[in-house]
Amino acid sequence: MTAPDRALWIDGRIARGPEAALSLFDRGARDGEGLFETLRVEGGQPHRWRRHLERLVVSAAELGFPVPPSPSVLAAALEEVLAANRLSDAAARITVTRGIPGGRPTRTGCWIEAEPLAARLWRGTRSGQASAVISRRAFAPGSLARHKTTSRLAYHLAREEARAAGADETLLVDGADLVLEGSTSNLFAVVGGEVVTPPVALGILPGIVRAQVLALCVRLGIPTRERAIPRSELAVADEVFVTNSIQQVVPLVAIDGGAVPSRTLGARLREIYREHESRSA
Amino acid sequence: MTAPDRALWIDGRIARGPEAALSLFDRGARDGEGLFETLRVEGGQPHRWRRHLERLVVSAAELGFPVPPSPSVLAAALEEVLAANRLSDAAARITVTRGIPGGRPTRTGCWIEAEPLAARLWRGTRSGQASAVISRRAFAPGSLARHKTTSRLAYHLAREEARAAGADETLLVDGADLVLEGSTSNLFAVVGGEVVTPPVALGILPGIVRAQVLALCVRLGIPTRERAIPRSELAVADEVFVTNSIQQVVPLVAIDGGAVPSRTLGARLREIYREHESRSA
Numbered sequence: 001m002t003a004p005d006r007a008l009w010i011d012g013r014i015a016r017g018p019e020a021a022l023s024l025f026d027r028g029a030r031d032g033e034g035l036f037e038t039l040r041v042e043g044g045q046p047h048r049w050r051r052h053l054e055r056l057v058v059s060a061a062e063l064g065f066p067v068p069p070s071p072s073v074l075a076a077a078l079e080e081v082l083a084a085n086r087l088s089d090a091a092a093r094i095t096v097t098r099g100i101p102g103g104r105p106t107r108t109g110c111w112i113e114a115e116p117l118a119a120r121l122w123r124g125t126r127s128g129q130a131s132a133v134i135s136r137r138a139f140a141p142g143s144l145a146r147h148k149t150t151s152r153l154a155y156h157l158a159r160e161e162a163r164a165a166g167a168d169e170t171l172l173v174d175g176a177d178l179v180l181e182g183s184t185s186n187l188f189a190v191v192g193g194e195v196v197t198p199p200v201a202l203g204i205l206p207g208i209v210r211a212q213v214l215a216l217c218v219r220l221g222i223p224t225r226e227r228a229i230p231r232s233e234l235a236v237a238d239e240v241f242v243t244n245s246i247q248q249v250v251p252l253v254a255i256d257g258g259a260v261p262s263r264t265l266g267a268r269l270r271e272i273y274r275e276h277e278s279r280s281a
Numbered sequence: 282m283t284a285p286d287r288a289l290w291i292d293g294r295i296a297r298g299p300e301a302a303l304s305l306f307d308r309g310a311r312d313g314e315g316l317f318e319t320l321r322v323e324g325g326q327p328h329r330w331r332r333h334l335e336r337l338v339v340s341a342a343e344l345g346f347p348v349p350p351s352p353s354v355l356a357a358a359l360e361e362v363l364a365a366n367r368l369s370d371a372a373a374r375i376t377v378t379r380g381i382p383g384g385r386p387t388r389t390g391c392w393i394e395a396e397p398l399a400a401r402l403w404r405g406t407r408s409g410q411a412s413a414v415i416s417r418r419a420f421a422p423g424s425l426a427r428h429k430t431t432s433r434l435a436y437h438l439a440r441e442e443a444r445a446a447g448a449d450e451t452l453l454v455d456g457a458d459l460v461l462e463g464s465t466s467n468l469f470a471v472v473g474g475e476v477v478t479p480p481v482a483l484g485i486l487p488g489i490v491r492a493q494v495l496a497l498c499v500r501l502g503i504p505t506r507e508r509a510i511p512r513s514e515l516a517v518a519d520e521v522f523v524t525n526s527i528q529q530v531v532p533l534v535a536i537d538g539g540a541v542p543s544r545t546l547g548a549r550l551r552e553i554y555r556e557h558e559s560r561s562a
Binding site for chain 1: 284285289291299301302303304305306308309310311312313314315344345376379381383392394418419420421422423424425426430431432433434435437438441484
């Protein structure tokens with residue numbers, strides 16, 4: 001969560017404090033009618049820029065949003081935000097909304113913000129000792145779970161269960177006791193030498209690092225499978241790791257206080273991702 | 282959707298145009314972390330005020346929101362909004378958010394708005410000839426479906442299917458082909474002399490008019506049952522009607538172009554509700 005004293009870019013200019021505001025007539029501010037992307041920025045360069053914008057534009061078109069600003073406008077805006085906050089390594093977020101109805105054409109609301117990358121890394125990402133809790137409430141993914149929308153209240157509430165327990169992430173389990181994903185990450189388990197991750201059809205976000213890790217495993221000759229993971233399987237998995245654009249690949253050492261036996265493959269994937277994959281388009 | 286030239290109340294004062302804005306650091310504007318109530322106002326009096334505030338406060342407590350402003354503050358604010366817009370009959374909305382994190386204590390964001398009631402009534406509410414379509418996409422209610430949250434993108438997208446078809450409402454059907462509710466209303470069917478409505482546990486909003494209609498049927502000696510309604514049953518039901526706080530009770534005459542045979546009971550409940558129930562606490 002960006003702090004209120006930070007500068008952000010909104011609709012063409014840098015704004016701070018009370019000026020960093022969205023009209024209450026914008027559907028985004030009113031009813032969570034927005035889409036966003038979170039990007040890791042290092043040395044001023046956003047990682048996997050093309051993939052993030054691609055997902056944003058595809059979701060916007062599919063859900064009937066106004067056309068987002070062009071990649072060149074967004075790239076220039078991100079540069080402005082980084083400069084205004086004197087940031088080189090950052091967690092950036094691009095948000096577009098469905099705009100204010102009635103205008104012809106309706107224009108999207110759009111803002112871009114950035115905060116220091118270090119402030120956003122989990123304690124467990126930095127130490128290599130990440131921990132998770134399993135949400136105490138059964139999670140029901142909504143119809144739009146595979147889009148990165150700003151209708152995110154349920155995910156934020158789940159995330160706070162981890163904070164309250166001093167853990168890094170909350171794992172979401174559905175009413176059929178299948179593990180879906182983390183509140184802000186995708187989940188992988190290593191079971192019988194296979195890298196397993198839940199399929200998008202179960203109601204998860206098709207994460208950009210998730211897709212990249214699956215492709216990487218194929219290149220490395222590691223068998224992968226997209227299939228449902230029953231909650232009980234987490235306790236017997238050799239490894240469990242989670243992925244997202246900010247944390248990248250993070251092996252878990254504990255789930256609900258129980259130790260995860262190994263993190264060999266997760267640590268290896270983390271290293272390879274970090275060194276060779278994160279900056280690709 | 283309130284028009285941009287209308288005055289609204291936000292955090293203690295009346296605001297218009299560009300001043301009617303919410304900080305982008307507020308969780309409500311960012312990620313749909315809000316709760317709202319929609320109220321019908323006639324002759325300056327909000328209908329069922331106590332019930333609406335009760336639902337708001339209970340959801341806020343259950344979901345860990347900051348405490349909403351007191352009923353007397355909200356009532357005075359609503360009066361101010363009505364006066365500023367010279368409205369006596371209105372559709373009003375009260376929204377509270379999870380506020381800006383980091384403050385101690387975190388204060389809720391809160392705004393109240395109102396628009397002319399006539400502008401918000403469906404064509405079918407005014408004519409008594411309301412029509413619905415069934416959403417073409419299977420609807421998956423999220424974990425928080427029984428709370429009135431501002432994480433509402435999926436509901437708005439469903440609603441637009443009705444608009445595109447020239448209908449008043451979109452009915453949501455889940456992956457098991459059970460009818461859940463309308464995008465902004467609860468649904469009832471009359472089957473074999475019984476008034477049937479889906480249970481809250483299926484992932485619907487426990488509407489205030491819904492509860493009132495169930496209680497009213499009991500008082501009138503009409504048998505009621507809360508149970509799942511398969512989509513196929515809609516085609517053989519004697520009547521179908523929908524309810525919400527603005528439209529009150531609305532009999533449907535057509536679903537997906539197919540005629541609903543009768544609207545005797547719905548019209549009767551509509552009349553009784555309108556005359557005797559709507560202004561109760």
